[in-house]
Amino acid sequence: MEAALKAMSDPTRREILQLVQHEELAAGAIASNFTVSRPAISQHLAVLKSAGLIDERRSGVKRLYRTKVEGMAELKAFLEMFWDVRLSRLKAAVEADTKKKETCDDNTKS
Amino acid sequence: MEAALKAMSDPTRREILQLVQHEELAAGAIASNFTVSRPAISQHLAVLKSAGLIDERRSGVKRLYRTKVEGMAELKAFLEMFWDVRLSRLKAAVEADTKKKETCDDNTKS
């Protein structure tokens, strides 16, 4: 997850992920969508690949890339953990509010 | 989302988020869980706060922090976009496979 998060924290790489989520694209075709140099895109592709976020396939002299969504599974699970906590907080708040009507106690100090 | 992603890309900050997801904790109490210096944690808290991932509340001489899950909403939506695409890929593959069987249905037995 560490690698996936760092990889996605770059806006250029996020754009690449969106570009190749529907169709396979060659490295050059990807680079043509950006103003930065082609080697820079090549390095971004290497980062995405080593983070498990894209797949590479060779076809003749070209290299085709495509988003590999499995690499985001861990991160997705991490995020959903917080959503579950939010729900349990709501539940706890409701229960605490119910109990407060029985035992009114003030322990704050100022 | 940019800020939230960069904030979460640091392992120390992810640990902090998990520490304060259930209960409010003071800055010092948070720092006591790590080996890095207290000012370092203070800086991490500032990053998390400016990314909208935690809330700060003052109580006397202490500052209490707590995870603010709303800051992750955009990132969650970004991730789910890729999951939707994966489903549509599966659907497209199934439909293509079905069509193939219809076009050549007179002399082949699957």
Next chain:
DNA sequence: TTCTTACGTAAGTGTCAACTTACGGAATGG
């Protein structure tokens, strides 16, 4: 073979960020 296409890789540079120690400043207790 030789040229061309389509890439990755090497090397260097500038910027950013995570960490350290030292200091400042607000709230409380004496």
Next chain:
DNA sequence: CCATTCCGTAAGTTGACACTTACGTAAGAA
């Protein structure tokens, strides 16, 4: 008042990283 606690901020160092240009390499065409 002064001292202590709790915490953010300042300043400096180190390492990571995004980018550049220049070069290397594999596949196919002439």
